[in-house]
Amino acid sequence: MAVDSDLELMLRVRRGDAESFEVLLRSYRAPLVGFFARMVRDPALAEDLAQEVFLRVYRARHRYTADARFTTWLYRIATNLALNAIRDRKGSAARAEAAGEVGESEADRVPDPNPTVEQRLMLSERERMIRRAIEGLPENQCAAVILHKYQGVDYLQISKVLGVSESAVKSLLFRAYENLRARLEPLLKEGQL
């Protein structure tokens, strides 16, 4: 992740350089869609949210200041959007349950109602177990693990993204990985790598 160049690109976007925005879009579209897909499980919603992040970045370009790493700013926007989407979905699910609508549980729900063959293959049993284990974590632990493990964001940045202290992030990650270790024990024992 080219930290300084991203920051410089964003400063150019602020000055009205559209090409720099294109470079940022190409660099971060896959990481952001991947992040949201893991956070919200719905591929269509993941793309909508990733698009919203780019739109917010563009709209806020005049207010951008180079006082933090670009990725910290980007993932702060993304994490807030993801957590809000999860809360909205939980609220909708709770309302549906209260209204007596019978449906499958959150963990069992397949994101896309019509998954392609490729998507079916991707949802292998092992992958499904991991997904369920991470999704079953509390919100902050889930976000911290996805940022740390899959997005390659270091714990200092995670502390700024989540708005907590560095020691709190270390503790959060430790509890999250301990939870995952317990939940994924069958995979760890079988040595399925």
Add this chain to the structure above:
Amino acid sequence: MNVNSNCLEREQIFSHASKMLDARKENEVRAHLESCAACRAIAAEFDKLDAVLDAWRPAEPSPGFDARVRAAVTASDSAKPRLFGIHWSQFVAPACLVVLVVVATLVVFERRRPAASRTTAYPTAGQAAPPPKQGSALPAQASAPADENELSLYQNLPVLEDYDMLANFDVLSELPKGEKKIAN
């Protein structure tokens, strides 16, 4: 498996496995792991968990993603009002500054004006104020001295013969009764 009485806490081993330790702590943990099989086993568990988690592959953006972002950005640009190609928000700060300077100038100018020029010049007791124009809405304080002068004029009028006219004359009816000089 040798269990050392000075075994590390699991969180410390996790921090080592996740590369979250500073150099001094990292060296301490490494030194301990070399001599402690139990702690090495815990570290291996964390490494294994990390490897297991790799199986969750990332989703890829769909082919039309970039185009949708560009369209959203363009729509966002065209939706906002612009003046001479400059975004409205860029006018806010200068406009506020201009308003502030104008208000401050007016306040300072008003305070520096002489007191006499700020108040209405009332006629003195010896001066006769011109009668108010019909339909003019003068403030109550400004019209009071003018009324007194007007009454003094009417008091010095020569004796009039027509009682009916005098009796119906509103201004004279307001005069003190003892001072009326009406010839019957």
